[in-house]
Amino acid sequence: xxxxxxxxxxxxxxxxxxxxxxxxxxxxxxxxxxxxxxxxxxxxxxxxxxxxxxxxxxxxxxxxxxxxxxxxxxxxxxxxxxxxxxxxxxxxxxxxxxxxxxxxxxxxxxxxxxxxxxxxxxxxxxxxxxxxxxxxxxxxxxxxxxxxxxxxxxxxxxxxxxxxxxxxxxxxxxxxxxxxxxxxxxxxxxxxxxxxxxxxxxxxxxxxxxxxxxxxxxxxxxxxxxxxxxxxxxxxxxxxxxxxxxxxxxxxxxxxxxxxxxxxxxxxxxxxxxxxxxxxxxxxxxxxxxxxxxxxxxxxxxxxxxxxxxxxxxx
Amino acid sequence: xxxxxxxxxxxxxxxxxxxxxxxxxxxxxxxxxxxxxxxxxxxxxxxxxxxxxxxxxxxxxxxxxxxxxxxxxxxxxxxxxxxxxxxxxxxxxxxxxxxxxxxxxxxxxxxxxxxxxxxxxxxxxxxxxxxxxxxxxxxxxxxxxxxxxxxxxxxxxxxxxxxxxxxxxxxxxxxxxxxxxxxxxxxxxxxxxxxxxxxxxxxxxxxxxxxxxxxxxxxxxxxxxxxxxxxxxxxxxxxxxxxxxxxxxxxxxxxxxxxxxxxxxxxxxxxxxxxxxxxxxxxxxxxxxxxxxxxxxxxxxxxxxxxxxxxxxxxxxxxxxxxxxxxxxxxxxxxxxxxxxxxxxxxxxxxxxxxxxxxxxxxxxxxxxxxxxxxxxxxxxxxxxxxxxxxxxxxxxxxxxxxxxxxxxxxxxxxxxxxxxxxxxxxxxxxxxxxxxxxxxxxxxxxxxxxxxxxxxxxxxxxxxxxxxxxxxxxxxxxxxxxxxxxxxxxxxxxxxxxxxxxxxxxxxxxxxxxxxxxxxxxxxxxxxxxxxxxxxxxxxxxxxxxxxxxxxxxxxxxxxxxxxxxxxxxxxxxxxxxxxxxxxxxxxxxxxxxxxxxxxxxxxxxxxxxxxxxxxxxxxxxxxxxxxxxxxxxxxxxxxxxxxxxxxxxx
Numbered sequence: 001x002x003x004x005x006x007x008x009x010x011x012x013x014x015x016x017x018x019x020x021x022x023x024x025x026x027x028x029x030x031x032x033x034x035x036x037x038x039x040x041x042x043x044x045x046x047x048x049x050x051x052x053x054x055x056x057x058x059x060x061x062x063x064x065x066x067x068x069x070x071x072x073x074x075x076x077x078x079x080x081x082x083x084x085x086x087x088x089x090x091x092x093x094x095x096x097x098x099x100x101x102x103x104x105x106x107x108x109x110x111x112x113x114x115x116x117x118x119x120x121x122x123x124x125x126x127x128x129x130x131x132x133x134x135x136x137x138x139x140x141x142x143x144x145x146x147x148x149x150x151x152x153x154x155x156x157x158x159x160x161x162x163x164x165x166x167x168x169x170x171x172x173x174x175x176x177x178x179x180x181x182x183x184x185x186x187x188x189x190x191x192x193x194x195x196x197x198x199x200x201x202x203x204x205x206x207x208x209x210x211x212x213x214x215x216x217x218x219x220x221x222x223x224x225x226x227x228x229x230x231x232x233x234x235x236x237x238x239x240x241x242x243x244x245x246x247x248x249x250x251x252x253x254x255x256x257x258x259x260x261x262x263x264x265x266x267x268x269x270x271x272x273x274x275x276x277x278x279x280x281x282x283x284x285x286x287x288x289x290x291x292x293x294x295x296x297x298x299x300x301x302x303x304x305x306x307x308x309x310x311x312x313x314x315x
Numbered sequence: 316x317x318x319x320x321x322x323x324x325x326x327x328x329x330x331x332x333x334x335x336x337x338x339x340x341x342x343x344x345x346x347x348x349x350x351x352x353x354x355x356x357x358x359x360x361x362x363x364x365x366x367x368x369x370x371x372x373x374x375x376x377x378x379x380x381x382x383x384x385x386x387x388x389x390x391x392x393x394x395x396x397x398x399x400x401x402x403x404x405x406x407x408x409x410x411x412x413x414x415x416x417x418x419x420x421x422x423x424x425x426x427x428x429x430x431x432x433x434x435x436x437x438x439x440x441x442x443x444x445x446x447x448x449x450x451x452x453x454x455x456x457x458x459x460x461x462x463x464x465x466x467x468x469x470x471x472x473x474x475x476x477x478x479x480x481x482x483x484x485x486x487x488x489x490x491x492x493x494x495x496x497x498x499x500x501x502x503x504x505x506x507x508x509x510x511x512x513x514x515x516x517x518x519x520x521x522x523x524x525x526x527x528x529x530x531x532x533x534x535x536x537x538x539x540x541x542x543x544x545x546x547x548x549x550x551x552x553x554x555x556x557x558x559x560x561x562x563x564x565x566x567x568x569x570x571x572x573x574x575x576x577x578x579x580x581x582x583x584x585x586x587x588x589x590x591x592x593x594x595x596x597x598x599x600x601x602x603x604x605x606x607x608x609x610x611x612x613x614x615x616x617x618x619x620x621x622x623x624x625x626x627x628x629x630x631x632x633x634x635x636x637x638x639x640x641x642x643x644x645x646x647x648x649x650x651x652x653x654x655x656x657x658x659x660x661x662x663x664x665x666x667x668x669x670x671x672x673x674x675x676x677x678x679x680x681x682x683x684x685x686x687x688x689x690x691x692x693x694x695x696x697x698x699x700x701x702x703x704x705x706x707x708x709x710x711x712x713x714x715x716x717x718x719x720x721x722x723x724x725x726x727x728x729x730x731x732x733x734x735x736x737x738x739x740x741x742x743x744x745x746x747x748x749x750x751x752x753x754x755x756x757x758x759x760x761x762x763x764x765x766x767x768x769x770x771x772x773x774x775x776x777x778x779x780x781x782x783x784x785x786x787x788x789x790x791x792x793x794x795x796x797x798x799x800x801x802x803x804x805x806x807x808x809x810x811x812x813x814x815x816x817x818x819x820x821x822x823x824x825x826x827x828x829x830x831x832x833x834x835x836x837x838x839x840x841x842x843x844x845x846x847x848x849x850x851x852x853x854x855x856x857x858x859x860x861x862x863x864x865x866x867x868x869x870x871x872x873x874x875x876x877x878x879x880x881x882x883x884x885x886x887x888x889x890x891x892x893x894x895x896x897x898x899x900x901x902x903x904x905x906x907x908x909x910x911x912x913x914x915x916x917x918x919x920x921x922x923x924x925x926x927x928x929x930x931x932x933x934x935x936x937x938x939x940x941x942x943x944x945x946x947x948x949x950x951x952x953x954x955x956x957x958x959x960x961x962x963x964x965x966x967x
Contacts, residue, residue, distance in 0.1 A: 034876075034877055044424050047428065048428055051428050051431070051432060054432075055431075055432060055435050056499070057506070058435070059435070059438075060499070060501060060502050061502060061505045061506045061507060062439060062505070062629075062630075063501065063502070063505070063630050063836060064438055064439060064442060064630075065442070065496075065832050065833050065834075065835055065836075066438045066442040066443075066446070066447040066450075066832065066833065067435050067438040067439065067442075068496060068499065069447065069492065069493075069496045069832060070434075070435060070438065070447065070450055070451055070454070071435060072491075072492040072493075072495040072496045072499065073451065073454075073485060073488055073489065073492040074431060074454060075492070075495070076488035076489075076491035076492040076495065076868075077458070077484045077485050077487075077488040077492075079488070079491070079868075079869070079872075080484060080487055080488050080491075080872065081484065083872045083873070083875070083876045084484075086876055087876050090876065090877075119469075121465070121467060121468040121469055122465035122466060122467045122468045123467060124466070124467060132467075133465075133466035133467025134467045135467055135468060135469055163465075164465060165462075165465050165468070166461075166462050166465065166480065166484070167458065167461040167462065168424065168461055168464060168465060
């Protein structure tokens with residue numbers, strides 16, 4: 001019995017891949033073809049059909065051939081619009097999806113990259129209760145906002161792509177289920193204590209006189225030429241640049257999973273996420289020690305993203 | 316769907332919706348009274364301006380009274396809201412008022428459906444080719460408005476560009492539409508009442524008052540088109556009889572229709588067969604050339620050889636007839652003589668006196684009396700005009716002795732009264748005279764403006780003889796037609812000179828349209844498959860054919876849609892061509908064999924072409940791999956080399 005049902009489901013899946021919710025996620029790129037585009041008349045289309053029928057009967061009744069001819073013309077044009085609706089979706093390719101970053105509970109920005117050999121108009125995409133309308137000229141990027149609820153990998157939902165182009169009489173649609181997941185970062189706690197710094201850290205913080213030459217460092221592209229220490233550079237292999245009046249470098253934070261032993265896992269993750277965010281915002285350098293491994297001291301968006309990814313992926 | 320249906324319209328969409336409504340109203344305007352059309356046009360214009368200026372809604376206190384006013388006006392004019400004319404008037408009014416409450420997409424969609432319906436209703440009143448084309452063009456704004464409702468489209472900068480895709484859509488739909496038009500089974504009899512005939516269209520009435528034709532004589536629309544078996548009759552013989560009027564009450568002549576009397580006897584010396592296609596008149600009389608010998612189907616021949624149809628002529632009517640052009644009609648008058656001498660008492664004393672004086676003067680010489688009357692018209696200072704002075708109670712006295720001006724009705728009426736007063740049986744005949752011979756289409760076009768009235772007098776031994784007193788006053792009326800008869804300045808501009816000639820030539824298109832489209836009725840549809848050996852096409856056959864052709868059309872559409880137009884790489888196409896040439900010479904490219912290997916193998920097995928093949932291979936590989944974009948010249952060189960590659964059928 002169960003085997004028969006499964007066979008039936010598989011058969012349905014094979015024959016009607018776009019209709020069934022059994023559709024398996026598929027790898028990108030996804031190209032829409034006639035096997036997965038479905039068309040039905042819209043409510044307006046049905047009403048318009050009834051109207052055409054009334055006009056047809058009226059023309060026949062009054063033996064009015066001119067009206068009959070034009071009714072046939074309008075009807076044939078409406079029928080042709082069905083083909084145009086199909087052509088709007090046919091051959092459309094979803095080439096790739098780029099996901100942004102988001103904390104759990106906040107919408108995550110997705111960028112869908114569509115391309116089509118012919119220009120398309122009035123394509124619509126349903127995602128999470130929102131409908132986006134767009135045109136495709138060669139290739140188009142569509143930005144969506146995907147609601148998130150929990151940290152970790154989240155599968156993309158099924159997306160319905162549809163169109164009622166050109167007259168709104170027919171609705172062509174297809175389901176997209178890209179085989180791609182997005183990583184949702186843990187949500188930082190809203191408030192709490194700063195991290196416990198290692199002892200003696202305060203003494204190492206030395207205030208620096210603002211105007212004075214702070215240090216010499218290697219030349220980096222973009223440094224102003226007047227900051228180059230020419231004399232020092234002459235004695236050196238590379239160009240040296242004078243580093244002026246920097247704000248006092250903050251102490252690096254060594255964030256450690258094991259230092260929060262008294263809390264449960266999610267609270268620890270939320271706290272670490274907050275500290276990471278604060279450290280990044282204050283321009284500190286920080287490292288992260290997690291049960292799975294250690295991320296060395298560093299800073300900058302890439303480093304931050306690496307730490308958050310590691311937090312999101314904790315079991 | 317529901318979320319988008321309530322979205323307010325953007326400016327462009329609203330403009331298009333207003334344009335669609337305005338187009339529907341404009342096409343209905345000629346068929347609606349001005350007091351309805353003008354205010355509705357004003358409503359559309361004001362609403363468009365208001366929405367554009369302030370994006371404001373129309374308040375309910377404005378909409379409701381307007382609606383009530385509309386219904387009241389229609390009911391007041393037509394008595395009710397049912398039937399074709401009041402229904403159309405109401406629909407047009409509701410359409411214009413619909414714009415007042417058009418705010419959202421749903422409103423716009425409903426409005427566009429309604430606009431299409433109203434456009435089709437305009438064809439109920441006028442089915443000519445121009446009207447049909449106008450309505451087809453009127454479909455473009457609704458289609459464009461529906462397109463504009465789709466979000467995410469590319470909006471063209473100019474409004475008129477919005478109309479072009481609709482035109483392309485209609486053009487693409489034309490073949491299927493033509494097929495459906497041919498095959499949709501026509502109804503043998505209408506499902507419900509035919510268009511109400513209360514409103515008499517232009518055309519001949521069954522009574523005639525002097526000056527009653529004035530409207531008709533400036534109506535330039537075609538009345539009938541006649542084609543003859545054999546040569547057409549001479550211009551002075553082109554009299555088309557409609558009504559024979561014998562009853563005169565001092566003011567008007569009337570035709571008394573008596574159904575159950577056999578037609579009067581006729582002795583025929585010469586007859587003509589011809590075919591008439593009559594424009595809808597809403598009346599029942601079928602005009603015939605001179606005296607018809609028998610009635611066409613669904614019509615009957617009355618006593619005085621007037622042909623009356625069984626049903627009012629609401630659509631184009633075609634009939635074939637034979638008529639006598641040289642004849643003796645009713646050789647023996649018998650007991651009916653008194654009827655053709657009847658005159659009302661107490662009218663036109665001076666006219667009666669004149670007739671009686673002729674009788675005394677000429678005695679029994681009826682021909683001399685007729686000649687005396689014609690001489691009077693010719694030499695008595697009479698003038699032909701379409702705008703004669705009004706006549707009093709003794710109309711014929713006023714005309715003959717006072718105003719001296721009038722047109723065919725006056726002359727026919729006065730002449731008949733004079734004849735009766737002189738004791739000669741006489742009657743008035745109305746119909747058409749003249750027409751334009753279209754040599755290209757081989758048919759005679761008779762317009763409503765060719766309506767004419769003349770007299771018939773009964774002469775012993777000759778029967779009823781046609782006498783046209785108008786010819787005595789203005790012979791051009793008979794020789795050249797109505798247009799030539801009018802003194803300068805009395806005809807509207809569109810009836811004069813070269814424009815009229817142009818219109819006469821253009822009429823052949825209308826004739827083709829009438830023959831091909833409007834005349835394609837149930838009868839002709841049944842003969843549709845006659846060329847294929849099916850004498851009677853049944854309704855079921857038609858339906859099956861219709862279904863089959865719809866399926867075929869859909870398949871053709873699907874084939875077009877499913878065709879994936881991957882533009883083929885020209886270098887690859889050239890290689891393919893070379894492959895085909897080599898295959899004919901016995902070297903076939905194997906699956907998975909690269910071009911280089913294949914061409915090297917071909918060069919080995921065709922030593923005669925070795926040099927060419929190696930060169931081609933190098934050329935192709937260079938095109939393929941040496942540059943990101945091959946240059947056009949080297950591509951053309953490859954194509955030329957492949958084309959010139961000789962195929963020698965040497966089997967090795």
